[in-house]
Amino acid sequence: MRLSSTTPGEQVVIIGCGMTGVSAYLQLVRHGGVRGVTLVDPHEPGFGPAFGSAHVHALCNTPAGDTSLLPDQPDDLCDYLRGRGWPHDRAAFVPRFQAAQYARTRFLEHRRMAQARGITTRHVRERALRVAVGPDGGYLVHLASGGTLPASEVLVCVGLGEPIVPMLMTPYVGHPTFVPTPYPAASMLRAVEPGGDVLVLGSRLSAIETALVLIDSGRRVVISSPSGELPAVRTRLARTGPAALLAAQLGGLPGDLPDAAMDREAARLLIRAIRRVKPLALRRQIVGDGDPHDRLRRETALAEADDAPWQDVVAGVIDGLNEWLPLAGPDRAAAFMKRHRSLIGRYVSAIPLDSARRLLDAIDRGRLRVRTYPAGIEPTVAGGWTATWEDSSRHFDAVVAAAGNHRLTLHVDGDALHLDGTSVAGPLRPAEDLRVMIRPPVRERIWLVGPTTHARNPITNYLHAAAGQAGTVFVNFLDQVGAPV
Amino acid sequence: MIALVNPVSSGAELARAFHERGTACVHVYSPGVPVGARPAGVPVISYSDVAVVERELRALGVSAVVAASEFGVLPADELAHRLGLPGNAYALSEARRDKSLMMEQLRQRGLRATRTAIVRTEQELEQALAGFPFPLVVKPRDSAGSDGCRVCSGPEQARAAFAQVIHERNLMGRTNDAVLVQEYLDGPQFIVNTVSAGGRHTLGELYSARIDRQAGGAPVFRHMTSVRTLDGPDKELVGYVFDCLDALGVSEGAAHTEVRRTPDGPCLVEVNARVMGPCLAPDAYFAAFGYSHQHLVVESLVDPAVFALRDASGYGPDRHVAKVFLRAHREGVVRAVPGLDLLRRLPGFHSVARLAEIGRPVPDRLLTTGASGIAFFVHEDPATIENALRVLHELEDAGQFYELEPVDG
Numbered sequence A: 001m002r003l004s005s006t007t008p009g010e011q012v013v014i015i016g017c018g019m020t021g022v023s024a025y026l027q028l029v030r031h032g033g034v035r036g037v038t039l040v041d042p043h044e045p046g047f048g049p050a051f052g053s054a055h056v057h058a059l060c061n062t063p064a065g066d067t068s069l070l071p072d073q074p075d076d077l078c079d080y081l082r083g084r085g086w087p088h089d090r091a092a093f094v095p096r097f098q099a100a101q102y103a104r105t106r107f108l109e110h111r112r113m114a115q116a117r118g119i120t121t122r123h124v125r126e127r128a129l130r131v132a133v134g135p136d137g138g139y140l141v142h143l144a145s146g147g148t149l150p151a152s153e154v155l156v157c158v159g160l161g162e163p164i165v166p167m168l169m170t171p172y173v174g175h176p177t178f179v180p181t182p183y184p185a186a187s188m189l190r191a192v193e194p195g196g197d198v199l200v201l202g203s204r205l206s207a208i209e210t211a212l213v214l215i216d217s218g219r220r221v222v223i224s225s226p227s228g229e230l231p232a233v234r235t236r237l238a239r240t241g242p243a244a245l246l247a248a249q250l251g252g253l254p255g256d257l258p259d260a261a262m263d264r265e266a267a268r269l270l271i272r273a274i275r276r277v278k279p280l281a282l283r284r285q286i287v288g289d290g291d292p293h294d295r296l297r298r299e300t301a302l303a304e305a306d307d308a309p310w311q312d313v314v315a316g317v318i319d320g321l322n323e324w325l326p327l328a329g330p331d332r333a334a335a336f337m338k339r340h341r342s343l344i345g346r347y348v349s350a351i352p353l354d355s356a357r358r359l360l361d362a363i364d365r366g367r368l369r370v371r372t373y374p375a376g377i378e379p380t381v382a383g384g385w386t387a388t389w390e391d392s393s394r395h396f397d398a399v400v401a402a403a404g405n406h407r408l409t410l411h412v413d414g415d416a417l418h419l420d421g422t423s424v425a426g427p428l429r430p431a432e433d434l435r436v437m438i439r440p441p442v443r444e445r446i447w448l449v450g451p452t453t454h455a456r457n458p459i460t461n462y463l464h465a466a467a468g469q470a471g472t473v474f475v476n477f478l479d480q481v482g483a484p485v
Numbered sequence B: 001m002i003a004l005v006n007p008v009s010s011g012a013e014l015a016r017a018f019h020e021r022g023t024a025c026v027h028v029y030s031p032g033v034p035v036g037a038r039p040a041g042v043p044v045i046s047y048s049d050v051a052v053v054e055r056e057l058r059a060l061g062v063s064a065v066v067a068a069s070e071f072g073v074l075p076a077d078e079l080a081h082r083l084g085l086p087g088n089a090y091a092l093s094e095a096r097r098d099k100s101l102m103m104e105q106l107r108q109r110g111l112r113a114t115r116t117a118i119v120r121t122e123q124e125l126e127q128a129l130a131g132f133p134f135p136l137v138v139k140p141r142d143s144a145g146s147d148g149c150r151v152c153s154g155p156e157q158a159r160a161a162f163a164q165v166i167h168e169r170n171l172m173g174r175t176n177d178a179v180l181v182q183e184y185l186d187g188p189q190f191i192v193n194t195v196s197a198g199g200r201h202t203l204g205e206l207y208s209a210r211i212d213r214q215a216g217g218a219p220v221f222r223h224m225t226s227v228r229t230l231d232g233p234d235k236e237l238v239g240y241v242f243d244c245l246d247a248l249g250v251s252e253g254a255a256h257t258e259v260r261r262t263p264d265g266p267c268l269v270e271v272n273a274r275v276m277g278p279c280l281a282p283d284a285y286f287a288a289f290g291y292s293h294q295h296l297v298v299e300s301l302v303d304p305a306v307f308a309l310r311d312a313s314g315y316g317p318d319r320h321v322a323k324v325f326l327r328a329h330r331e332g333v334v335r336a337v338p339g340l341d342l343l344r345r346l347p348g349f350h351s352v353a354r355l356a357e358i359g360r361p362v363p364d365r366l367l368t369t370g371a372s373g374i375a376f377f378v379h380e381d382p383a384t385i386e387n388a389l390r391v392l393h394e395l396e397d398a399g400q401f402y403e404l405e406p407v408d409g
């Protein structure tokens, strides 16, 4: 009997094959019970943009021991690194290219495993535009070329959207010395000669990494963001012990607390958790304000002295909030994240100690400064830029935007889930099992995995969360498929 | 007995391949070419009078003459012709060395050819510039290894490029008495290595190349990666190369052809009637293809029946090989090679050869001579190789592959 695309597991389509899509593929193949998998991505599986930087100083912001494609094998990246003779440490932040090569290697291994298990794997090098409900109850994935792919299930693993171009620079998109994204580093470096001055817009990890790449290759840099602040400094990111406890406690909070009580309860649990790691007053382990250069220096010293116990509970904040906030409903969860955005941003995405030292060295050598956004930026006739602050102005040879990426606005319209375009309805919120509803209350066999689930799980922009999501998705749908073959 | 003419550069590897096989060879050096190293027991003739060497080779019972480097192309043609042995069409010998004659020959045969002008004086340069669209290429009439080659986006740059090479000594040791102005071919570059026998061409290797352009317009060859299966455009490209070989009278032995895929079809950069250079350390090629360019040449002469089978079985290697020209990010004296560990741990890494020597200036920083190191990658997955090469090139460009002495020290 020829199976149609409505038979569960007959033709699973994974849209987007960065780390998240590969994690989903690996877990699918290991579980078995499916006939065919089609991967749709214009990039090669495993080489998505998030881990796509080839520069040796572009480091993961999660430690090697927490950057696994397989939720039940947290040391899988470490195993890969050991196998190739890379010196590493579970707690270390390894170059992102190593994580990408790990993903590609595991993908190739699992493609062979799939073949041995009778599962066909196909890679379609294209963008998917939408997923429509098919006439027979299955799905049709519409491709940019105009073609369609039948699917029994669809996993949407499309990652983040386009790089953010700060408002200051939107009039200058296309200008030869305005670099709208720091990736790949080689093209960015082509925009400015060694010895030149570069204004980097953004002050989170990708801006910091960009500044270090530029400084290493002989450029001078000003990092600039609306807050003019740098993230805190850390030496590790632990998921066990106090972090696990905090995650459970936060995750166990009721969803119906008033806003003020939400803040109070979260703060109480957080402070207790930190105290359990090391009884050190908060003001002795974080530097609350001040000049960003001085703050970086003092926080680096704290991390070096191992006086930053807050870092041992950060992973608990992420996991706990991902559990708890969905219970409070989308609006209140979003409001909570907004109230605490700068705090979460500063400590969840803290700077690895080694990068902090290199930043300080650059500051001391007069090659780096951190500032708030300029009031204005104007191109000069000679092809460079003049940035003006209240008290001064300065010439730059190039401006680089490193302010992160937009979130994708997936939306449901008519009988389809649209992956491209804009939505007026706000971010799409999947059901708690991450399924999409096109014909409510029917939960489609379409799942969102990774950063696109942010309307439900606020901090899914990292692999550990995405891989975990991919795992739960399978428990869910492979149960319908039946026992693994 | 096989005569290898001027077996220097990659020709030394060709000589070794004959030697491994136990084939009797004589190494022949034409006037002015210094005698290179050779396996023990191999006779050498360094001649000044072609009639004398002709007699000596006849006496040795030589059955084939092989051009064993770029320097060997013209003398090998002459010797094969004098000895009455199989060889490439003698009347077209010059057209196989001289790039402007080469293009003229293609044009006569109705094949797409690169527009080329020979320029000897500033006046001729101005005339040529008036008739060519920009960008255009300026390069020595007779050199190799990207030596003196510039892509020029305007007349000023073209004049500077001309002034830089005319009357200067080139990589072949000759003085540039003429410069070529050529149409710039827009499109990816490919390399097609073939071995011909009795006028039949066998495709040995097809590569696509990454060539960057320096700020001053100098092309910098970064790497080449082999193509495993031929799609429609690849077949068109290989077919065009075979037509070029026919047009240029290549009927015997190795050819190493560079060609670009332009919007209006493939177009020749140049045919070199010899094995590919530089550095033909055979193991990486065997790991990917099961043979190397030089071993195919040996097989075609020593075991023609086996070689003939290749035509029937067709092209289809098992894995990809990439050859990388390692580079320092600036001129300077090499202090250490800190990037070597990283290179060797990249997925697909196979081997590395001819690294620049510590304590000496980086040689030929921008040329395609391989003097500052060559790395080989072999893997079945082209995406894995491509990613590894991106990492490697970023490391080189960040100045972290070679560590150089500080500029002021």
Ligand SMILES: Cc1cc2nc3c(=O)[nH]c(=O)nc-3n(C[C@H](O)[C@H](O)[C@H](O)COP(=O)(O)OP(=O)(O)OC[C@H]3O[C@@H](n4cnc5c(N)ncnc54)[C@H](O)[C@@H]3O)c2cc1C
Pocket (backbone or CB within 6 Å): A015, A016, A017, A018, A019, A020, A021, A040, A041, A042, A043, A047, A048, A049, A050, A051, A059, A060, A061, A062, A067, A126, A127, A128, A129, A157, A158, A159, A160, A206, A405, A419, A420, A450, A451, A460, A461, A462, A463, A464, A466
């Ligand atoms: C610079 C940067 C560094 C990061 N570092 C870390 C880190 O160290 N550790 C960590 O855990 N997380 C990190 N992240 C977070 C990262 O976003 C998450 O880990 C994410 O889950 C990465 O994988 P992904 O596959 O979801 O995203 P991506 O790598 O962005 O991959 C998404 C893929 O989907 C494809 N795609 C998109 N739209 C379509 C479409 N319509 N049709 C077909 N294909 C499509 C894209 O081509 C791409 O290949 C980083 C993110 C960025 C941007």
